[in-house]
Amino acid sequence: MASEGAQVPFVVWTDHKNLEYIRSAKRLNARQARWALFFTRFDFTISFRPGSKNVKPDALSRLFDSSTSTTAQDGPKERSWVSARDILDPSLIDDFLQSPVQVNLKPKMVSVSTQTSFCPQTSTPLTSPEQTDEDDDNASVISDLSWVPEEPMHEEHEEDLFDEPPYTCDPHHNGIDKFIVCQEELMCLFDICPACCERSDSSIVQQEGTFLKIKQVCASCGYHRFWQNQPMLHRNMPTCNLLLSGAIHFTGCLATQTLRMLTLFGLQCISASSYFRHQRRYTIPVIVQAWQNDQAKNFSDLRAMDGGLVLAGDCRSDSPGHCAKYGSYSLIEDRVNKVVDVQLVQSSEVPNSSWCELEGLKRSVGLLRGKDLHLATLITDRHRQVAKWVREELSPEGTQHYFDVWHIAQSMYPMLEP
Structure with a gap:
């Protein structure tokens, strides 16, 4: 090491407080003793500094993610998880598929009731209740695939939009079966125009949590339509977004672990901050109301x-x-x-x-x-x-x-x- 034998002592800043006592501890195991003996070759002092103040060394030890960079317009963004799927080199997968061993690479799977990430986002959802900085601190970011609503929903190209009939929500939508579909298989349903049976163009115009909206346009006959995978609730909230938050909350599962599992599986889902917002504004009031109704009924029965x-x-x-x-x-x-x-x-x-x-x-x-x-x-x-x-x-x-x-x-x- 370059510092070995240096005549001028130096200071090592670390966010691991226990390292301050490595050379003064009375009891050390074999591994710690070897490192303590190795440190005697250097003249330095270990000083503790919290990770929040030790920014530069902490940044060098982390994997770079462009989505966490800061800009003057957007401001600082929360740190997100980098999945192993994003780190793998696609060429290695192609070489592996061309090997004698026959391996079927399954396409990335998304739920028909989940958010998709196969195209850049072109729009954001309708206005949600205002979210404070305190709310964001309580929510942990699970994955860069998750989406957090921040601004009112609008379409950037209004001339490309057509009038579409409003969707009505079934009050018993939770009892309807939901399936998992692959991205490629889903988009194949919109390759043929249902009017003239010619090739048509389709694209995803909106994705929000578990919500997906596809636009199909036929250049031959001018036919166009919109398709979405789920109805909307009040305030234009996707139904399955709230159902997913309710399922996690009512079953007692940990939200962070559940959402991380869904993301690892390839399913597009809501973010943790969206879950905690649903929990605070919808699922908890529903639980309290159900308990009060049940308690009032019990009191009425007990009086009799x-x-x-x-x-x-x-x-x-x-x-x-x-x-x-x-x-x-x-x-x-x-x-x-x-x-x-x-x-x-x-x-x-x-x-x-x-x-x-x-x-x-x-x-x-x-x-x-x-x-x-x-x-x-x-x-x-x-x-x-x-x-x-x-x-x-x-x-x-x-x-x-x-x-x-x-x-x-x-x-x-x-x-x-x-």
């Missing part, structure tokens, strides 16, 4: 039952011990086996995380009182704060308090052991 409520409640924290930030307290009606109420308590709202269970119970009981529901029996664990509050507040109203059998059995095991 005699004997008051028989509820079992417990709290679950997001982490064990006394360092939890959130506590979710749930009440279930024992006779109908349905969840009556769920309360989310943050540890900052109470003295400490151990008080989340009591606070959640208080809120649930307050809700039941507001709905004119009488609590006849309450079953909880052996939480001392809960037992004291029930004894002072609920017992005078006729509520009977019981401990669940499982916690009683857990406390008796140590006493029964020899």
Whole structure:
């Protein structure tokens, strides 16, 4: 190395903080010891600098992607993933196909309900709700194939457009089967004019997430038409864009992993920022509304039952011990086996995380009182704060308090052991 034997000491900046202690650590494994011995040949100091401030060396260690470059007009763009498919040399694939081994190279597959990337984008979608910088920070970019709406949709060449009939959306479109088609096979459907059976020209005029719009024009007879793979919802939102976000959210899958898997498979899909925007503005409000409707129906059914409520409640924290930030307290009606109420308590709202269970119970009981529901029996664990509050507040109203059998059995095991 050029720095070996240098008389002037030098400084090495790194974003890996543990390297600062490589030469002063008391315990090293064999590999670390070899490197520590090698570093003794140089007179230098290792200093830590965060990656956000160590921009130049960090850029040299990354694969260049032209789509992440900055321009004066567009401003800085988010960093995107570079897939292995973009790095491979096409000539290597051709040589491999010409080898004696017979290999069928399948064309890139796209879903009939997905965005396509086989032509440059010529338009952007209609105006979506405004997106703030804070929203973009919460969303991670999965692939350069994903598309994030940024400006109102418009056509650059208005003279090329023709009037087309509006598409109507089926309210039960989610129940319709959807298939995966190949790009080449899809475009072959528009090679022949349906009017004169002559060759016609077709091109993709719009792509937005899972949405695809194709324009077909026949130079012989002047026939033209537009075709799109899915209907549009309000605000000109493609139906399958929202259905994909809902499917990911309702199944509990991780959005980043799911979208990365779809991109690796070659399916064009929505971006992560689009998913989180759909989640915030559509899927979460739908879940809340469905829960409120179901809860109101349960309250109506419980009022018709005699004997008051028989509820079992417990709290679950997001982490064990006394360092939890959130506590979710749930009440279930024992006779109908349905969840009556769920309360989310943050540890900052109470003295400490151990008080989340009591606070959640208080809120649930307050809700039941507001709905004119009488609590006849309450079953909880052996939480001392809960037992004291029930004894002072609920017992005078006729509520009977019981401990669940499982916690009683857990406390008796140590006493029964020899």
